[in-house]
Each structure stands twice: as C-alpha cells, then as structure tokens.
Amino acid sequence: MKLSINEHVYELDVEPEMPLLWALRDELDIKGPKFGCGVAQCGACTVLLNGEPVRSCSYPVSAAVGQQVVTIEGLEKKGHLHPVQQAWIDHEVPQCGYCQGGQMLAAVALLKKKPKPTDDDIDAAMTNICRCGTYARIRAAIHAVANKGVSA
Amino acid sequence: MNNALKDVSSPAAQDPAKRDFLKLTTSVGVTSGLGFSLGFVIPSAGAATPATPNTPQKVNAWIEIQPDESIIIRYARAEMGQGSSTSAPMLVADELEADWKKVIVQYATAENNLAQKRIYGDMASVGSRTIQDSHEYLRKAGATAREMLIVAGANAMNVPSSECVAKLGVVYHTPSKKSMTYGQLALAASQLNAPANVALKDPKDWKIIGKPIKRREIPDIVRAKIRYGIDTQLPGMVYAAVAACPVFNGKVKSLDSSKIDNRRGIKKVLNMGDFVAVVADNWWRAKEALKDVSIEWDVPEKNAKLSSTSLMDYFKEGLSQSEVAVARKDGDTLAALSAPGAKVIEGEYFTPYLAHSTMEPMGYTGWLQDEKLEIWTSTQSAEATLAVSARAADVKQENVKVHPVQLGGGLGRRGGSQDFSIQGAKIARAMSPLPVKMLWTREEDTQHDFYRPASLAKFRGVVTPEGRIDALHIRVSAPSILSSLLKLPLPGGVDPQAVASLRDHPYANPNSLVEYAQHDSNVPVGFWRSVGHSQNPFMRECFIDELAHAAGKDPLEFRLANISEKRPKDKAILLAVTKAANYGAPLPKGVFRGIAETEGYGSYTACVCEVSVNAQQQIKIHRIVVGIDPGYAVNPDNIQAQLQGSMVHGLSAIFWGEITLKDGRVEQSNFHDYRMMRLNEMPKVETVVAPTGGFWGGVGEPSQAPLGPALANAIFNATGKRIRSFPLKNHGFTLIKA
Numbered sequence: 001m002k003l004s005i006n007e008h009v010y011e012l013d014v015e016p017e018m019p020l021l022w023a024l025r026d027e028l029d030i031k032g033p034k035f036g037c038g039v040a041q042c043g044a045c046t047v048l049l050n051g052e053p054v055r056s057c058s059y060p061v062s063a064a065v066g067q068q069v070v071t072i073e074g075l076e077k078k079g080h081l082h083p084v085q086q087a088w089i090d091h092e093v094p095q096c097g098y099c100q101g102g103q104m105l106a107a108v109a110l111l112k113k114k115p116k117p118t119d120d121d122i123d124a125a126m127t128n129i130c131r132c133g134t135y136a137r138i139r140a141a142i143h144a145v146a147n148k149g150v151s152a
Numbered sequence: 153m154n155n156a157l158k159d160v161s162s163p164a165a166q167d168p169a170k171r172d173f174l175k176l177t178t179s180v181g182v183t184s185g186l187g188f189s190l191g192f193v194i195p196s197a198g199a200a201t202p203a204t205p206n207t208p209q210k211v212n213a214w215i216e217i218q219p220d221e222s223i224i225i226r227y228a229r230a231e232m233g234q235g236s237s238t239s240a241p242m243l244v245a246d247e248l249e250a251d252w253k254k255v256i257v258q259y260a261t262a263e264n265n266l267a268q269k270r271i272y273g274d275m276a277s278v279g280s281r282t283i284q285d286s287h288e289y290l291r292k293a294g295a296t297a298r299e300m301l302i303v304a305g306a307n308a309m310n311v312p313s314s315e316c317v318a319k320l321g322v323v324y325h326t327p328s329k330k331s332m333t334y335g336q337l338a339l340a341a342s343q344l345n346a347p348a349n350v351a352l353k354d355p356k357d358w359k360i361i362g363k364p365i366k367r368r369e370i371p372d373i374v375r376a377k378i379r380y381g382i383d384t385q386l387p388g389m390v391y392a393a394v395a396a397c398p399v400f401n402g403k404v405k406s407l408d409s410s411k412i413d414n415r416r417g418i419k420k421v422l423n424m425g426d427f428v429a430v431v432a433d434n435w436w437r438a439k440e441a442l443k444d445v446s447i448e449w450d451v452p453e454k455n456a457k458l459s460s461t462s463l464m465d466y467f468k469e470g471l472s473q474s475e476v477a478v479a480r481k482d483g484d485t486l487a488a489l490s491a492p493g494a495k496v497i498e499g500e501y502f503t504p505y506l507a508h509s510t511m512e513p514m515g516y517t518g519w520l521q522d523e524k525l526e527i528w529t530s531t532q533s534a535e536a537t538l539a540v541s542a543r544a545a546d547v548k549q550e551n552v553k554v555h556p557v558q559l560g561g562g563l564g565r566r567g568g569s570q571d572f573s574i575q576g577a578k579i580a581r582a583m584s585p586l587p588v589k590m591l592w593t594r595e596e597d598t599q600h601d602f603y604r605p606a607s608l609a610k611f612r613g614v615v616t617p618e619g620r621i622d623a624l625h626i627r628v629s630a631p632s633i634l635s636s637l638l639k640l641p642l643p644g645g646v647d648p649q650a651v652a653s654l655r656d657h658p659y660a661n662p663n664s665l666v667e668y669a670q671h672d673s674n675v676p677v678g679f680w681r682s683v684g685h686s687q688n689p690f691m692r693e694c695f696i697d698e699l700a701h702a703a704g705k706d707p708l709e710f711r712l713a714n715i716s717e718k719r720p721k722d723k724a725i726l727l728a729v730t731k732a733a734n735y736g737a738p739l740p741k742g743v744f745r746g747i748a749e750t751e752g753y754g755s756y757t758a759c760v761c762e763v764s765v766n767a768q769q770q771i772k773i774h775r776i777v778v779g780i781d782p783g784y785a786v787n788p789d790n791i792q793a794q795l796q797g798s799m800v801h802g803l804s805a806i807f808w809g810e811i812t813l814k815d816g817r818v819e820q821s822n823f824h825d826y827r828m829m830r831l832n833e834m835p836k837v838e839t840v841v842a843p844t845g846g847f848w849g850g851v852g853e854p855s856q857a858p859l860g861p862a863l864a865n866a867i868f869n870a871t872g873k874r875i876r877s878f879p880l881k882n883h884g885f886t887l888i889k890a
Contacts, residue, residue, distance in 0.1 A: 014434075018434070018436055018437075019436060021436075022434055022435060022436035025435075026435055026436065027434065031376070031379065031382075031383040031385070034380075034382070034511070034512065035382065035513065035591070036511050036512075036513075037823050038593060038594055038822075039594070039822055039824065041822060041823035041824055042823055042828075044511055071376075072376045073376045076375055081374070081375070085375065088370075089370055089374050092366065092370060092789060092793065093370075093374075094233070094370055094374065095233030095793060095797055096232050096233030096510075096511065096558070096559060096560055096561045097370075097373030097378065097560075098380060098512050098560030098561060100373055100374065101376055104374070122831070123831065123832035123889070124832070126831040126832070127830055127832075128831075129511070129828045129830060130800070130831075131509060131511045131561050131563070131800075131801070132511075132797045132801075133796060133797030133798065133799060133801055133829075133834075134796070134797065135796075135800060135829075135830075135831040135834040136796050136834060136837060137793070137796070139831065
C-alpha cells in the first residue's frame, strides 16, 4: 500500500490491520508518534489525517491510504517552525516531552478550526494525557498563538 | 577538542572513588537506585568528592573548552523532564564565568564513569538530589577551571594573575585592558596544576544561577529531534513483547506457541523462566502473537491469595502489635495520652498502592555481540543499568555501554527497580548477535510495577485548652521499600521513607512517639515521585487540622503557635504561601480554604487550596497556591514548572489513584481504569518560589507533599467531612471544573 506522510509517499507491505502507529515507527522509522497506551486513551500517538487528530495506535494503517498523514516531524517546513512549535519553545511547555508531539498536533488541529479558541474550546480539544502536568503551559501557549494571529 | 583541558590525574584521589564503584556494582545498582540520600548505605562519590580539594582530572571530566569558544559541560545524570540537565551545568558555568550561550551540554556515560574510577560521582537521578548532592563539586569544577584559565591568561600576557579577572569566557588584565579568550587559553590552562583550594562565588555574584535559563533540550523535543529509549533504531533490529506472570513471582510452567508458528514476522518465542517473550520483526506483530501463546503459570499459593482486603487486614495488625520499631521518642507520650483530663484526638489514615505510569512504558534495547553489550534504555540510573545488565547478560562490566537517551518520564520507576534491564539483557543474550528492542504494553507496565507502598497509620494527639499540642503518637504500618526492594537492613528497624515528615515533624510538642511496624508483603514496592512525602504529610497535616479544630483554633494560627522555634523555615514558607493566597480575606460564598506545610527533599513547601463542594459531592478547586523554599532557586522557571506539574501528578493520585488486588492480580490495567488528570480538569495554580538562601534543596518532588492535606482540609472546611484516606473517588467525590 502507498501512504502519504509529511508530503512524502511511502510504499509499505504490511497487514492492513496493523495500527498506523507501528507502521510509522517500526516500518518507516518515523518516531515522533509515541506509544503510550495502545487503546486510544492517552494521545501520545496522535497524528493528523487530513488535518484531523487521530490516535494512530488504534487506527488501521490501511484506512490511512489516500489521506494526508502529518506527524510531528512534518510540522516544521524548510527549517521554519510551525507557530505552535515556536509557542511551545517560548512558553517552555515540555518537561519530559514524550507526549508533546501529540499535544502540539492536537493544538494545530484546534487552531485550524478555531483560530481564537476559548478556554472551553481548549478543554474540549486537548484531551491528551501529560504525566508531567504541563497543562497550564499548553493552554498559555495555545492562547499565545491565537493572540499573535498567525495562521496556524 | 584539541585544546581541551587535559587529564592531569592524581591517582591518590581516585582510590576512594574506585572503592565506591566496586561496592555499588556488587550490590546490583542497589545504592544508586535509592530514592533519597542515605549516608549510611554507601558514601557516594558525589558526597565524598567535595571533602577533598578538586582534583585536576575532575576539571577535565566536566569541562572541555573548544577553540571556537564553545564550552562542553558534562551532565552525569538522567533527564526525564525535571530540568537538571540544564540546572546542573548552570552551576558549573556560573563559577567558570562562561558565556551560557556558548555552553553545550553533553552526557557523561556510565562506562566512562566506570573506566575513570567514578570521576562523575553518583549518576542516579533519584530523590530530587542532583542539585542537593552535586552543587558543591560541580561549582568547584567550574571554579577550578576558571582559576586555571586566569593563571594561564596571566602567564600568556605576562602580568600578575592577581590583576586578572574572568568574565564571559574571557580573561582580562584590568590595568592594561589586554584580554585573551578561554579558547586561546584552554591548552595552557590544561597543563597547569589545579589549585588545591578555590573560592566559590558569593551568591550575590552569581550571573547564571538564579536566572530563568531556558531548558537546553526543549527545542529538540519540539522538533522531534530527541530520541527516547523507545525510539532506538538499529540495523537488523528485532522487537520483543513480554509477559510476566499476572500473579507476582509466578514462573512459567508450560507454554504452547503452536498457534503462532507460521505467523508473519515471528522470529522466536522465549521461555525465560519468569517471563515469556515473543520476538518479531515489528513490535505490534510480537505483541499480537504473544496473545496467542498459551502460558500456564506456576503461581506461589500465598501470592495468589493476595487481595486488597487481605492486605488491609495485614496492615491493621501493625497498628495493634506490641513489638514495633521506634522512630522518634520525645518525653512520655503514652503517659500524656492517658493523663487524667487529657483531650485525646484520634484518627486512622490510609493511602493506597500506586503505579507510576510514566508516559513511556518500560523498555530496553540491547545489542550483544562478541561478548560486548550495548544498551539504550530510559533509565534513571545508568550505573545501575550497567551493573544489572552485565550480570543478567553474563558479560563483563567493562564490556557494557549504556547510551544516554531522554526518558519519557521517570517518576521513580526507572531507578532502583531495574527489572526491565534484567529482562532486556536476558533477551539480548538470547537473541545475540541481533539487536533487540523490548517494550512493555501499558497493561504490563501497570500490572508489573514497583508500587508506591500502601500505608496505614494511626494518629493520637493531645491538645491543651490553650491550643498547644502536648503529645503526638503516630504509628505507621506499611511495607519498607528499603527492605523489600533494595534488601537493605533497616537501622533500628525503621524505614526512613515510611516515616518521612512524621519522625521529623516540625511541631514543638514535648511528647512525640513515632513508631514503625514494618509490614512487607509480596506486592513489589518502589520509589514513586515524592515517596513517603506523597502520603505522610497528608496524614500529618490533616491530623494537625483535627487538633486545631478540637482546640477551636484557626489552622494557620494553630500551626504558627505550635511549630518549633527550631524550624523557622517551616514557618516562613507557610507565611509566604498563605500571604500570597491572601489567607484570612473573605472568600466567595461556599468557597473554603485548606492549608498544609511540610519539609521534603531538603526544601520547604506549603499549599493553600480553595474549594467548593456541592450537594452531589462535586468538588470545584477554585485555586491552588503552592510554594517552595529550596534555599537557592537555581533555575526559577523550571522550579515553577515542577510545582505546576507536581499539582497534576498529585491530583491524579488524590482523586483517582489506587492499585487494588484481587486473587493476587492487580485489577487496573490501563488509563481507562487507572485514571490520570487531563487538561480540562486542571485547576488554576499559582506558584510561589521563595528562596531564603543558605541551602540547596530538591525541587522535583517536594511540592506535591502539601497538596493532599491542603485539599483534604479544605474539603473538611467545606463539608465537615474529614478525609482520612485517598483516593477521593472512594468517598464519592468527583472533580468538576471551577
């Protein structure tokens, strides 16, 4: 099967039911999406499929065929950080950082839909678990991107 | 790196360190896995080194100055989000008079530490002790190099060194206004003898320490350029999924893997005695195949009967048994409790077992070829990983290499309990010469943890009509981590973690009796972020509120009146945090406060919670104010992050956290039944970083300690219901957004 990931096309020969996460990580060495729970609870494995956040640990790779897959590696364009990435740096959001790829992608998807999200919007969209407890800074960073008015 | 400071070794200074390492390695990483500092267990090189003047090789070990003026500073511990890989090098750089913008942090490695006679000291990131334990030798390393660079500069400029100063990587001769850079001077400096004594800066002269320095690895995290243990990729690598017996300490009786014989990608099924591994060309294939391997376990009968009920009965015995260890004895507590007319207050408190649930599950990549083992694993103690792996894979320690990686959280799971290293090393041996990456499922991770021990404690107290605490009798019945995990003898029968913040309580009552009834069970226990401070301050500070209530006193006034004059820092942080929270000012209708204070990890912390509780027992947390006095605040913004994160870590446990057992099995398995706080539940947190100077406390763990009691005391003030056990869900409480 052919997969479009971060604007590259990859040819894969795997079981159709293999979760997208393991096709990315173990077949293609795309390690940004992380394994956290395997049951779509924690969101560490979040990728964007046609701009929508999806928990790739529970999403069959075959269902991603024909869609645009974006992982955290795909946010930076030609050396330019995505505004969400820059805000994450400015606000010193990450601690261990393990969940932050998923958090940033969830934030990108939110800001695409709602460039000026309210706290309630952020609450509803940002459902990924962070064990280090960076939530306050995630919220602040999202508001900062919105206030800069940069198209996300 | 040609101009790097060269090794001018001093063999005499190395011998003690060598002895330390041998001791360490023969005790299976035991000592480096301690969740706190214990002088009586082993003198770590970290603790021993500052006693002798900094030796030249130490300077060399920590600092390399490159011709392009960049300065490599070595960091010898792990990074798991606690920020020490920035704050420890800050200590070196400040004394070195380095330009922080030119500092590059590089990991020291366990194999180099072994080969160089433990030149980097203790490498474990546990017990919030990186700054606590290494501030002196790190600053001395920087100061020693600075002095050598100044002498080299004076020699090169042919001026007296007393007329030279160092600033931002340049040595200046003040009278002539001549200068030379560190890069120009590094080679000459490296050939000088290190000064025997160097003066450390007066804190008022610090230029980097105390400033909000950006954490060095954040840009790499954000750009997905950093690799965690789980991200290791090697040529020809295979992947292992593992299953240990659902009942602790069970062994494989038989296994049948015929169902997966012809399954795609399956390389091997390994019967490792106490666990089974399926090895495949993709981890998902291994994990799925493992489900179809039928395993019969030989289960220790006693363990198969363990349940939360049987464990509670067992802990209860500890509250009434006649023989107990005494952790503190002042005055005559029992007489005070039975004195005629004594107003005795009693309360029994309980905290459950907890799993760590680091975001990155346990894992280990091992590559054993030609009797050499290379390891990539998220570990809080590379030295322990090295020692344990060498033994498990049966290779010589000097043939083991532990590659530093970023940790996807540690929380205490990856330090003393190197079970994952044992498994990984055995698998590496079995699959040699192929590199193999072992990874646990979340279910395996939740059900095969080394849990924060449960603890049951009985408190009795006497308070005088004037509101003075006269007596405190505290008996703790709980497992000992030191004894059951680390197999260490308990001095006087007391596990210091089991009675942390109890035996060293700050109150001035003349009668104190703190007892410990060691009740180890077959549930594995280990160090969980804050360890004893995650449970005992809850019990203590809630009970203090019980006494205050009985005395009809305001909880803050009561504490201020009863905290000993010998504990001014406890008082000071309580005052700083309550002031920041505007304690005493009227609150909106239905909102109530609770407070708590404690010492922990060499720092002082306090917390104020403001809550309201409705008739449906739904709790709104309107505000948390949490503060810390770490003595010196090395990197204030990182300390704030640690305070914020500690509230989330604490609240997850306080509201929902409990590991329960039935038929010898852990009942929880994944985040659906072992719940974590999410962003939408995060209350407003205000932080107070209030350093008073003069000491170097830890910051990763202490601030969680006062949260539980402050919240429980606020709930009492709101509802009249005294909370004597966590999690709150068991009392019918839920958390809703304020």
